[in-house]
Amino acid sequence: MSEEQRQPAEGDRGFGLDFDFEEQVRGLLAEDAYTVRPSPVPYPAIRRQGVLERRRRVAVAGAALVTLAALPVGAYALGGSGTSDTAAPRPSVSAPPSPTPTPSATVPEAARPVTAGQLMDGITWAQASDGLEKCVAYNRAGVHSPGATGLGKASDYRIILAMHSTGDSxxxxxxxxxxAVKKDATPKPVRLICTIKDGEAxxxxxxxxxxxPEDAGAVFADINSGKLYQQSFLDRGNWKLPFRWGIIGTVDPSVAKVTVSYGGSTGETALDHGWFVAYGTxxxxxxxxxxxxxxxAAGKLVYDSNQDKYYQKTLP
Incomplete structure (x- = not known):
């Protein structure tokens, strides 16, 4: 349409300039409706920020759990008021440490014989020493004098012989x-021969x-050791065989060797702190x-029981 052909409406006459300005404004507003628009919401950025925040919170919570787990069980208690209150340490539920063992005092025991052969017939040292303990207790039980201790303690003795005993009539x-004999012979020597049966003295x-006696020889057989090498006179001529026998006695310091023969054979012998011990079958x-x-020591014969007026040479 040409400029001449654009005529204002009947109601617009007299306002030609206003009409043109209004038209221009409307055109500009129409153009801004397409070019001027609000900035879009940055949703991806907001979502990314939210994810990072959640991860941060999870990490903090995890660190707190790790810290709690690292504490010893029962070490501290947490208050329930929202603030942490340090509590007194609680004892651990683990097993208490083993107490340091107190070393026990060494129990004195009897002295051992000088040779292993003096413990015969498979009798162990434990059995022999236990037998001696029972013998001493057996004696103590039979002593009724106030304050009397009888034979004393088993540890006061030296065992010089342990062997099988054969029952008889x-x-x-x-x-x-x-x-056994007393270790210390002062003021008087003590000797005991004890019989153990069924585990009891x-x-x-x-x-x-x-x-x-004062005129005894260099070797003196104990006058009561006959119970070790003979059976009851009630069984004379009818002994149980084979028969384990033994004999003991004292020797002078000059004696270096003792031999004992019995029933046509020579037994084993030992010298033990002033005593001789012999045994055989x-x-x-x-x-x-x-x-x-x-x-x-030179091998010279200094004693012979066949020449000893105090020695009983035949059996009853």
Missing amino acids: NAPGDGIFVV QGLNTSVGSDA LNQQVTKAPHIKGYD
Whole structure:
């Protein structure tokens, strides 16, 4: 349409300039409706920020859990008021530490014999020493004098012989003999021969002081050791064989060797702190006591029981 053809409406006459300005404004507003628009909401950025915040909170919570887990069980308690209150340490539920063992005092025991052979017939040291303990207790139980201790303590003694004992008509039932002497012979020597049967002391023969007369020889057989090498006279001629035998006695310091033969065979011997000990096995019935000889360091015969007026050479 040409400029001449654009004529204002009837109602617009007299306002030509206003009409043109209004038209221009409307055109500009129409253009701004497409070019001027609000900035879009940054949704991806907001979502990314939210994810990072949640991760941060989870990390903080996890760190708190790790810190709590690292504390010892029962070490501290947390208050329930929202603030943490430090509590007194609680004892651990783990097992208490083992107390340091107190070393026990060494219990004195009897002295051992000088040779292993003096513990015969499979008798162990534990059995022999236990037998001696029972013998001493057996004696103590039979002592009724106020304050009396009887034979004293087992640790005061030296065991010089332990062997099988054969029961007979006078004392039925097999067992073991335990022979011991006081370690310290002052003021008087003490010797005991104890019979153990069924784990209990059932007979005790003791000697306090020396039995040897002033004119005794260099070797002196204990006058009560006959119970070790003979059976009851009630069974004379009818002994149980084979028969384990033994004999003990004292020796002078000059004696270096002792031999004992019995029933045609020579037994084993040992010298033990001023005592001689001999033992063997009898396989035949006999009527004569063991034959004892003593020698000095040069091998010279210094004692022969066949020449000893105090020695009983035949059996009852």
